[in-house]
Each structure stands twice: as C-alpha cells, then as structure tokens.
Amino acid sequence: MKLARSGDALAQQKIGHIYMLGDDGVPKNSQNALLWLEKATVSIGFSEEIFNFVADQLELSINLSSSQAPFAWKCLLLAANAGHTRARWLMAQAISQFSPQTNQISETPITALAFAQMSEKNWSDAGGLESFLTLAHRYLEELADLSSFNEQASAKKLLAQCLQDGRLGTLDVDRSKKIIASLATQSNDIGLSSLLSLGFSFNQGIDASLVPALKMHLPSLLSNKKHQQEHLPIYWAGWQQLQNADALEIAAELGHVPAQLAMGLRLAKLDTTVDEVIGNDKNDSTAAEAKTNSGNARLKRAVYWLKLAANHGEREAWYALGLINRMPQYSGYSAEDSDTYFDKAADLGHPQAQYRKGAALWRKRAQLSEEVEGLQASYWVWHASQQGVTEAQELLSKIMESHSNPKANDWHQLASAVAQAMTENSHRFTGEILLMCHRVLVANQLNLSKAELLLADIAAIQHEHGAVVDIRAELPRSTPRLILIETLEQRKALMMASKAFANAELSNSLDEGNLRQRRYRLEKLMEMVQIK
Numbered sequence: 016m017k018l019a020r021s022g023d024a025l026a027q028q029k030i031g032h033i034y035m036l037g038d039d040g041v042p043k044n045s046q047n048a049l050l051w052l053e054k055a056t057v058s059i060g061f062s063e064e065i066f067n068f069v070a071d072q073l074e075l076s077i078n079l080s081s082s083q084a085p086f087a088w089k090c091l092l093l094a095a096n097a098g099h100t101r102a103r104w105l106m107a108q109a110i111s112q113f114s115p116q117t118n119q120i121s122e123t124p125i126t127a128l129a130f131a132q133m134s135e136k137n138w139s140d141a142g143g144l145e146s147f148l149t150l151a152h153r154y155l156e157e158l159a160d161l162s163s164f165n166e167q168a169s170a171k172k173l174l175a176q177c178l179q180d181g182r183l184g185t186l187d188v189d190r191s192k193k194i195i196a197s198l199a200t201q202s203n204d205i206g207l208s209s210l211l212s213l214g215f216s217f218n219q220g221i222d223a224s225l226v227p228a229l230k231m232h233l234p235s236l237l238s239n240k241k242h243q244q245e246h247l248p249i250y251w252a253g254w255q256q257l258q259n260a261d262a263l264e265i266a267a268e269l270g271h272v273p274a275q276l277a278m279g280l281r282l283a284k285l286d287t288t289v290d291e292v293i294g295n296d297k298n299d300s301t302a303a304e305a306k307t308n309s310g311n312a313r314l315k316r317a318v319y320w321l322k323l324a325a326n327h328g329e330r331e332a333w334y335a336l337g338l339i340n341r342m343p344q345y346s347g348y349s350a351e352d353s354d355t356y357f358d359k360a361a362d363l364g365h366p367q368a369q370y371r372k373g374a375a376l377w378r379k380r381a382q383l384s385e386e387v388e389g390l391q392a393s394y395w396v397w398h399a400s401q402q403g404v405t406e407a408q409e410l411l412s413k414i415m416e417s418h419s420n421p422k423a424n425d426w427h428q429l430a431s432a433v434a435q436a437m438t439e440n441s442h443r444f445t446g447e448i449l450l451m452c453h454r455v456l457v458a459n460q461l462n463l464s465k466a467e468l469l470l471a472d473i474a475a476i477q478h479e480h481g482a483v484v485d486i487r488a489e490l491p492r493s494t495p496r497l498i499l500i501e502t503l504e505q506r507k508a509l510m511m512a513s514k515a516f517a518n519a520e521l522s523n524s525l526d527e528g529n530l531r532q533r534r535y536r537l538e539k540l541m542e543m544v545q546i547k
Contacts, residue, residue: 019051024058027051028065035072045077053086061093070094070102073129075109081132088130088141095154100164103154107170110151111177113144152183159194168205171198199228207232211248226256237261247271267320272327279321279332282313283339314345325356330363337368361395366402369395374410387483387495389414397480397499411499415481418462419501426468430459432544443543447527450519451536453512460505461498466490469533474516477509489530 018026028051033041035048052065069090079087094102109130138144155177158170171194177183178191198209210228233253236246247269253262254277263281266274318339325332337356340349354375360368373395380388393414399407418424433452437444444452450473458468461482470486477500485495500506519525527533 019054022058024055027055028059031055031065032068035068045072045074046079046083048072049079049083049087052090053083056086061089063097066090066093066102067097067099070099070105073105075105075129078128079130079132081134081137084130084132085137085141088133088137092141100158100161104158104164104166104170106147107151107154107158108173110144110147111155111173111182148183152177152185155183168198168201168203172205172209196225196228199225200231202231207236211245225252229253229256233257233259233262237265242269244269250274267323272324272329275320275327276324276329276332276335279317279319279324280335282317282320283335284313285335285338311344311346314339314342315347318347325359328363330360330365330368333357333360333363334365334368337371361398364398364402366399366404366407369402370399370404370407370410373397373399373407377410377414387485387497389497390478390483393497394478394480415497415499416462417499417501418460419499419505421459421504424459424462426455426459426463429541429544429546430456432546433540436544446519447536448540448543450515450525450527451533451540453508453515455537455540456508457512460502460508466493467496469530469537473509473512474520477506477513482509 016026016030019030031048031050031052033048034044034051037043049069052069056062056065066089069087073087073091091102091106095106113130138147141147155170155174158164159167159174161167161170164170175191175194175198178185178187178194180186195209199206201209206228210225210232229249229252232249236242236249237253237259242250242265247266250262250266250269251271251274253259254266254274260281263274263278267278318336321332321336321339325336333356337353337360339345340347340353340356342348357368357371361372373392376383376392376395377389380392383391385391393411396407396411396414400411421427421430433455437452454468454471454473457463457471457473457476461484463471463484467484467486470489471484476482476484481500482498482505483495484498486493487495500509516525527536
C-alpha cells in the first residue's frame with residue numbers, strides 16, 4: 016500500500032487485484048479495486064493483463080461511481096476487441112438493458128448498475144451508443160452459437176428477448192419464439208423459465224411445438240411439495256394438452272377459475288364439449304347433460320369446485336350446479352336451488368340456461384301476473400335462439416309471430432307509396448299526418464290490423480327482442496300480440512317512428528285525437544298518395 020501510494024504502478028495493480036479478489040483480512044471491494052487499477056494505467060497504460068483481469072472479475076450488479084464506470088467500460092471494450100468472451104458477454108448484457116429513449120438502465124432481467132452512471136458524454140467518448148447496439152447484437156449472435164461458452168443458454172435467451180422487442184435495432188418476433196421454444200426443451204431452470212416466458216394464453220393454450228417441453232418439465236413440478244403461482248400456466252397447459260388430472264387439481268387449488276370449473280365438471284362426470292372443460296369457447300358451448308353414475312361423494316366435491324368457479328362469474332359453473340341439484344343421487348337435491356342456479360347462468364348469458372328459464376316461464380305463463388302473457392318467456396327464449404339453441408328457435412315460433420316479409424304483409428301498397436312520397440316531398444307531411452305516415456310504415460313491417468295501426472302506442476311498442484302490440488286500453492276485447500323483430504327494416508321503421516313521436520311530444524304537438532279523427536287522417540293520407 017505504501018508503494019502504491021507513492022506511485023508504484025505495479026503495486027497499484029497488485030492492490031487492485033487484492034481488492035477485487037479479496038484476501039486475508041481484506042474484504043472484496045470492486046470500487047476500490049477499479050480505483051487503484053485506473054491509477055496504474057496512468058503510468059503503464061491499458062495493458063492486456065489489466066483489462067482482461069477486469070473483464071474476468073467485474074460484476075454488473077455492483078454500483079460504480081460516475082468516474083469509475085467509464086474506466087470499467089473501456090476495459091471491457093478493449094478486452095472484447097481482443098476476443099475476450101466474458102467481456103463480450105458483459106457488454107451485450109449491459110447494452111441490451113440500456114434504453115436509448117430514456118437513457119436509463121432498466122432493472123430487468125439484470126440490473127447493469129455498473130454502468131448506470133454513464134452520461135451521454137461518456138457514451139459519446141466511448142464511441143456512441145448507437146454503434147454499441149450493433150456491436151452488442153453481433154456479440155449476442157456469436158455467443159448464442161458458441162457451444163464452448165458456459166452461459167450459451169443465457170445468451171440465447173437474451174438474444175430472443177432483444178429480437179422480441181427490437182431493443183438492439185433488429186426486430187424478429189418469429190425467430191425469437193423459435194429460440195425460446197428450443198431453450199424450453201432444456202431440463203434446467205433456463206428451460207423452465209423459457210417455457211414460462213413464452214406467455215402462452217390460458218384460453219388458447221400452448222402451441223403444439225411446446226408439448227415436448229411441457230412433458231419434460233411437468234413431472235418435476237408435480238413432484239414439488241410446494242406449488243408456486245408462477246407455474247400455474249404450466250399446470251393448466253398440462254391439463255389442456257396432456258389431460259393430466261394432477262396438474263388440473265393443482266391449477267384449481269392455485270385459484271385458476273377455468274381449472275376449478277373443469278375440476279367440478281370432471282368430478283360430476285358431466286358430458287361436455289372439450290371447449291367447455293378447458294374454457295376455450297364459452298359462447299358456442301352445448302348443454303351439459305348429467306350422467307347417472309356420479310356418486311354422492313364425488314358430486315359434493317364437484318359442487319365445492321363449481322361454487323368457487325361460479326362465484327367468479329363462470330356461467331358454465333352455475334349451469335352445472337343447476338344440473339347437479341336435480342340429480343336424484345345427490346344428497347343436496349333441490350329443485351328450487353336448481354332453478355336459482357339456472358337463473359344465474361341465464362343472467363350471465365348461458366344459452367341452455369336461458370332456454371330452460373324461458374321454457375319454464377312459458378309453461379307457467381297462466382300463473383304469472385304479466386301485462387302481456389308470455390312476454391318474459393319470449394325474452395329468454397329469444398336470447399337462447401340468438402345463440403343457436405334449436406329448441407329455443409322452435410319454441411320461439413310458438414310464442415311470437417313472425418312477419419319479416421313486408422311485401423306479404425298488410426299495408427304494403429300504402430306503405431310503399433308513403434315511403435316514396437316522404438322521400439320525394441317530405442314537406443307535404445307535417446304534424447299529425449307525419450305521425451300517421453310512421454304508423455303506416457310500422458303497420459306494414461309488423462303486419463298490424465287497422466285497429467292496431469290506429470290505436471297502438473307506437474313510441475312504446477318496441478322491446479329488445481320484439482314488438483308488443485296491446486290496444487286493450489281502447490279495445491278491451493282485443494288480444495295482445497308478440498311480434499318478433501327480425502329485420503333491419505323493422506327496427507329502422509320502429510326507430511324512426513319513435514323519434515317522430517318523441518319530437519312531437521317535445522314540441523307539445525302530440526295530439527292525435529280519438530279513433531274517428533285518426534281514421535279520417537288515414538283516409539286523407541291515402542288520398543294524398545293516391546291509394547284506395
């Protein structure tokens with residue numbers, strides 16, 4: 016130390032070695048090591064021995080000062096130019112974590128703190144950051160192909176990450192995925208992390224090319240006594256791709272809702288589509304019908320998992336609970352609970368549940384206090400039919416009338432003439448006559464009778480799934496009708512009519528008078544468009 020302080024370059028170099036490696040009574044101190052090595056270079060220059068030593072021993076995780084970082088970088092640069100493998104690896108890691116947009120060293124997957132203090136001037140003096148991006152990419156490519164390099168797998172992984180987001184100036188997502196997929200087949204931590212880093216979707220599952228890697232890593236994960244949340248995608252994929260029941264149970268225990276649903280369906284031995292079990296396509300799922308060989312113990316366990324999934328909004332789980340509660344062999348048999356579960360599934364959009372609810376309401380229509388008989392039933396049956404339930408489409412034809420062809424309906428000739436006249440001479444139709452025009456257009460689209468045309472509350476006639484025509488307030492002996500809205504023209508006619516009536520009400524000009532006055536306006540309209 017005395018010699019080093021007096022300016023002896025060899026002593027300064029030796030002190031640098033002692034601090035970098037540690038010695039008896041002297042703990043490691045990389046910052047002090049670089050300080051003395053830099054002093055040595057002032058006298059003897061950047062010798063190969065010094066920059067190779069720094070390249071061999073430097074760790075990116077240490078936090079260097081703004082004066083030490085440029086020296087360490089220059090050592091790495093000289094060593095890398097001389098072909099030093101580890102120097103190239105450190106340079107590639109540091110540059111790949113540097114963001115040109117923010118001039119910041121990112122924190123993942125490595126900290127690269129050693130060069131966090133490098134200023135823009137430091138980078139410019141060293142050769143410019145842009146040139147280092149190209150250099151780092153070249154080094155990564157070489158190291159990824161170098162079989163003798165101990166950290167070849169890590170180099171491949173970093174190369175794939177750089178190709179994924181283009182941080183080194185080259186974007187190649189397909190190649191990145193291929194590299195990660197090849198790494199995933201290694202039976203080590205890098206293989207496992209590579210499999211996880213692919214970020215495969217829970218719903219879509221993993222690519223078939225990754226199944227070999229999945230088969231390799233799944234057994235070791237299943238054998239662990241403590242299952243980690245971060246491995247959940249692999250457990251779920253183990254069920255999706257390999258039908259491994261242990262993986263499914265672990266995924267369910269880790270709280271994955273589709274796994275809880277699949278677990279419940281499996282224990283209850285419900286026949287479902289594959290998509291229902293793995294949660295891939297809930298919109299096109301078919302109804303689950305219960306097998307009769309499910310034991311009570313298994314059903315209780317199934318209910319446990321299904322309730323967990325149902326409480327997270329899984330409509331398939333509510334529907335399955337409805338089925339189980341109607342199984343004779345289930346000790347908790349309850350038709351009332353079953354209906355409740357079906358109702359919840361229907362509210363969440365389950366097609367078969369909607370059909371069941373609609374059909375039940377249709378059977379009980381005489382017992383319900385509805386203004387229009389069958390209105391509630393038609394709503395749920397219509398929703399089920401919209402999702403392709405054949406039985407719902409058949410039942411809907413019994414509940415609601417279909418008049419989707421205006422040419423075959425009443426009032427077609429008059430409606431056509433009115434529509435043409437409104438297009439050509441819209442100024443001719445004002446006030447009550449305009450409202451009568453809209454009544455005629457709606458009457459043609461829905462095939463209304465003359466009394467319904469004149470008396471129906473046009474502004475309130477449209478519902479989500481159909482039209483409710485009820486004129487019993489004026490004609491008590493008339494029968495309400497439910498008419499299915501099937502075409503865009505029907506909805507357009509109803510929308511335009513509602514808008515016209517709303518505007519008339521806002522302007523306080525909504526006074527269509529009594530039945531006789533409305534009949535008179537209808538006849539006047541027919542004269543105006545020359546229709547008898």
